[in-house]
Amino acid sequence: MPGSAILAQTPPAVLPPERLSWYGDPSAPNLSGVWTRADTAEVAGSSKEGWTSWPPPLKGRFATTWKQRVAEAKAGTRTDDPVVACVPAGVPRFITGMKGPLLIVQTPGRVAMTREYGPPRRVWLDGRALPTQDNLEQFFSGNSVGHYEGATLIVDTIGVKDEPIDATGVPHSDRVVIQERYRRIGDTTLQVDVNVRDSLALSKPMRTSVTYKAVTDPRWELQDLTCTPKTGFHPELFVQ
Numbered sequence: 001m002p003g004s005a006i007l008a009q010t011p012p013a014v015l016p017p018e019r020l021s022w023y024g025d026p027s028a029p030n031l032s033g034v035w036t037r038a039d040t041a042e043v044a045g046s047s048k049e050g051w052t053s054w055p056p057p058l059k060g061r062f063a064t065t066w067k068q069r070v071a072e073a074k075a076g077t078r079t080d081d082p083v084v085a086c087v088p089a090g091v092p093r094f095i096t097g098m099k100g101p102l103l104i105v106q107t108p109g110r111v112a113m114t115r116e117y118g119p120p121r122r123v124w125l126d127g128r129a130l131p132t133q134d135n136l137e138q139f140f141s142g143n144s145v146g147h148y149e150g151a152t153l154i155v156d157t158i159g160v161k162d163e164p165i166d167a168t169g170v171p172h173s174d175r176v177v178i179q180e181r182y183r184r185i186g187d188t189t190l191q192v193d194v195n196v197r198d199s200l201a202l203s204k205p206m207r208t209s210v211t212y213k214a215v216t217d218p219r220w221e222l223q224d225l226t227c228t229p230k231t232g233f234h235p236e237l238f239v240q
Contacts, residue, residue, distance in 0.1 A: 090163030
């Protein structure tokens with residue numbers, strides 16, 4: 001019978017872990033894979049997360065808010081760090097302030113970034129423009145569009161929820177604009193340059209450069225990380 005031939009067919013073999021790939025856009029530079037932030041020495045004049053123009057060039061009420069947060073942290077009374085309450089870190093901290101595994105998946109039209117903590121990010125590469133200010137909805141990951149310039153992925157993000165830029169509590173306004181530049185250096189290194197501009201909160205841009213190293217263990221799988229506020233916080237996942 002015709003159907004019996006179909007039933008008798010051998011199902012396709014499942015690829016072993018070392019043959020799996022998250023790279024699905026052969027027209028783009030290969031930035032895909034699993035990455036963890038590399039430990040780098042602190043540089044004079046920068047923060048622990050590598051931000052230059054330090055202390056942050058904040059203006060007005062934003063400077064006052066940050067100084068208060070720093071004072072509360074020294075006194076052990078700060079309570080508004082979102083990650084301690086199991087709230088997503090937001091952008092740019094998603095890239096600049098976390099140590100856990102980062103999974104990058106490239107496909108035509110979009111790049112997806114996922115961590116074990118917080119929601120995934122979607123970077124649209126289909127030519128769409130960023131939303132206008134009067135039609136802008138805020139998300140923890142913001143609204144991101146990107147494009148490739150040679151071997152570099154350039155990502156522009158706006159519409160980020162009011163989460164601090166870093167662990168010290170640097171605030172931003174609803175006009176913040178974040179640009180990231182992703183570039184692979186060799187087989188095992190990913191460099192991400194980040195530029196934060198905010199016409200209301202900052203007198204000049206804040207910048208940092210973050211280095212990631214490839215996770216080469218083929219057995220690695222993304223885990224379901226749960227968090228209970230205060231008691232279940234995972235400080236090892238963040239740059240403190």
